Amino acid sequence: MTVIKDATDDEKLQVINLKEQLNSDDNKKYYRYLLLDMLGVTSELSNIYSQALKDSSPTSDIAIIKRPELLHDLSSCPHLICIGKPNQDINEELLSSSIWQVEDDFLTTKQYVCGWIVSEKSTDELAKSLCDIGIKLGTLLSMRFIAFYEPFRLQLLQQSHPTAPNWLGSLFPTKTKYYYCDLQQTLQEISAEDNWHFSQLFFDHKISFFQKESVKLFKLYTLWHDIKQQQKHTVNANEFTLMMSYYVSACLLGLTHAEDRAIFVFFAMQYGDLLQSQHIKMIVEEVALNFPGELSMRFREIDTQFPKLLKIA
DSSP states (O other): OOOOOOOOHHHHHHHHHHHHHHTSHHHHTSEEEEEEOTTSOOOTTSTTSHHHHHHHSOGGGEEEOOOGGGTTOGGGSOEEEEEEOTTSOOOHHHHHHHHHHHHHTTTOSSOSEEEEEEESSOHHHHHHHHHHHHHHHHHHTTSSOOOTTSHHHHHHHHHTSSSOTTGGGGGSOTTEEEEEEOTTSOEEEEEOOTTOOGGGSOOOHHHHHHHHTHHHHHHHHHHHHHHHHHTTOOOOHHHHHHHHHHHHHHHHTTOOSHHHHHHHHHHHHHHSOGGGOHHHHHHHHHHHHHOTTOHHHHHHHTGGGHHHHTTOO
16 A cells, blocks of 8 residues: 655655665665564554565565564564665665655654665575674673664664774675664665674674663663753754763763763763863762762752853853
8 A cells, every 4th residue: 555645855855865875886786675673663554564565575575584582473573675676776665665764763762664775685695694693793792682773773883883883894794785874864874894804803892881771872862852952952963972971981980870870961961071070070979879869969959060160161
C-alpha cells in the first residue's frame, strides 16, 4: 500500500542526497540495503512496514539478523532489505519512506530505520556478517551482543574512539559502506577499512564505558535537547561530544546517583569545566562521598556564584 505524504524541504533534500550517494558510480555496482530494527515502530500503512515488505518483495531480498538474545522471536530481530541490485536504480519509494521514518523517529528510544548499506555481499551473507560484528563487539566489551547498528550506539562507537572515528570500518566486510543519520540528522558514512587489522587497534576503554552507559546518555541528551528548545536554541554537533566528556568527569569524581550525574553535566554544559573551581570540586566530592542525590540542592545554593567561582566574565 502506498502512503501519501507531503515531504518537507529537508526530507526532499535528504532523499535526493542519499539517492545520489546510493546510485553513484562507485556504489551502483553493488547491492544497496535498508536496515530496519523491528524493536522500533512504524505505521502499518507505511511502505516499509514489515508485512508490507514481505508482501511486495521476493523472499531472497529480505534477511534476518539473528540477535542471540532474540532467537526465540525472530520477528523482533533486525531485518535487512535489498532496495537496489547491482547496476540497477534503487527503489526510490522505499528510500523515501525510510527518510520520512527517520524524521518521525527523531530522539525516540528505538528507531525503526537504522541505516542504509552498500555491499558486494548478498542479503543472507551480509546479514550474517552484521550479526558477527555485533557478537565480536559484545565479546570485546564483555556484553553478549552490541546492537551497533542502532544510530545512537553507532554514533557513540564512532565518537568514543579518540583518534580513529572510522575504526568500526575495520570490522566491516570488504567493499561495504554504512550510512546513518546522527543526532543532528546529518548523514554519516562508515567505510570498510581493508588496510586495518582490528586486533592491532588500540581499543580505548571509553568505548566499552559509553556502550554500557548508552541508555543513560541518550536520556541525558534528550533532556538537554528539550532545555535548548525551551531556550529557542539548537544543539550543535560539538555539544554531544562535550556531554560525553563531562559525563566521564562526573563518574570519575565518584558520583553514582543518576540525578547527580545529570546535574553535574547540565551545569558543566552551561558554565564549562566545573573543576576549575576548587570550591565546586569540593562540593561535588562531598556529595559523592556522603550525600548522594543532593547535588542539585547544593548547586542551587551557590547558583548565582558560579560565574565568579569559575571566573567567567
